Amino acid sequence: MEFFKMARARTLTREERLDMLRLFAFYTSEGETAPSKKVAEALGRNVGVVRGVWREYCDYGTVTAATPAANRTAHPTRLVHSTQNIELIQAFVRLRRATRMRTTAVDVLTYLNEMDVLSVDLTSKTATLAGVRAVQRFLKRRGYKRGKKPGSSSYHLSKSNVLARDEYVQLMHPLLTGTIRPSVVYMDESFIHHHYKRHHDSLYDPSDELDIQRKENHKGRRFCFIAGILDSPAMDCRVLTLDIFRGGKSQAKEPKDYHGMFNHDYFVKWFNSLLDELDA
Known part of the structure; x- marks a missing residue:
């Protein structure tokens, strides 16, 4: 019974409601005076749930599956995903990366607070942590990452070095491949x-081509x-x-x-x- 209680979902499907309705009709036809209790005992459900299914059938002539409890509604966000905010944060991160300054969500929060985009009491630890979480959610949704940006290395041979290398290889090749x-x-x-x-x-935006x-x-x-x-x-x-x-x-x-x-x-x-x- 314990396994059954743990494995079964709490939300009733339409098929389970139909089973309740079928048992309710069966016990009623057998002359049972309290069919709701019998159905609840047989299926391991609450008596109120069984009565609710029977009441729904009596009122509407059918039964429907209940919507599972979940957080599906849109909630107001502290940091709005507007074009202005997106460009503002991208420019801030790009400028700091251009001067090789380490940038984290805390730095972005401080900047947004200075620009009056996100009002946070930085003297309060609770308010600061809440603001950091809001910024982190924004950065994650916009695709920001932390670490070394792929393909951002600036080490390469200059044109003069390439010409000097080619000249050196052409000079050395006959010497190293000769008989003596x-x-x-x-x-x-x-x-x-x-x-x-x-x-x-540090933070970086993979989609920022100007970085x-x-x-x-x-x-x-x-x-x-x-x-x-x-x-x-x-x-x-x-x-x-x-x-x-x-x-x-x-x-x-x-x-x-x-x-x-x-x-x-x-x-x-x-x-x-x-x-x-x-x-x-």
């Missing part, structure tokens, strides 16, 4: 930022490195003259520019060390 391979030293220099960090949990981020400017300390890689058919391939150093003169001063550290004087000195290591 020469010894080649590949070299490069670059840098990484100390505490390199990017905010990839373009500029390249991030890092002003932290730099770890610079330069090295050569020997590729030779006659000698062991290895890394040559690896030099790693930190940019800037001291912790208190602004680090030097990357190209300012890898200047001509530094490269000549490093290259002489490379030649000495090759001769060794």
Whole structure:
């Protein structure tokens, strides 16, 4: 019986009401003085429900299924989905993303409060949380997401770099595919930022085609490195003259520019060390 009560829906279907009506008529024809109680006991329903079904049949000559209880009515929203509000929030998020400022629903709420679009008492924790939920519902309905926007990376080769790469490949291909391979030293220099960090949990609108981020400017300390890689058919391939150093003169001063550290004087000195290591 417990399983039956838990598994059966509380809302009566039309077929269940017809069963009640059939049993009610049966017990009445058998001379039962309280047919409603008998039907309720047999079907495990409330007596009032059985009487209501019989009353409906007597009044209208038929029975209908009850509409299941649910929240189907439209309720007023605190943040109206108007064109003005949609464009206002989209422009706000786009502007902050252009300067790489992390944006959340709380930031949007603060902005809407300043623009008198959504009145919220920010000194009240309860009112603030209610306002945040209203903004979150708006953003979710408009398709906003959090994280790194796909395809938003600005790293690519410039036109001059593409031409230089093609020229380099055309020069090196005959040397590497020829019968006699020469010894080649590949070299490069670059840098990484100390505490390199990017905010990839900010809001963005996937449908905003005007959302373009500029390249991030890092002003932290730099770890610079330069090295050569020997590729030779006659000698062991290895890394040559690896030099790693930190940019800037001291912790208190602004680090030097990357190209300012890898200047001509530094490269000549490093290259002489490379030649000495090759001769060794």
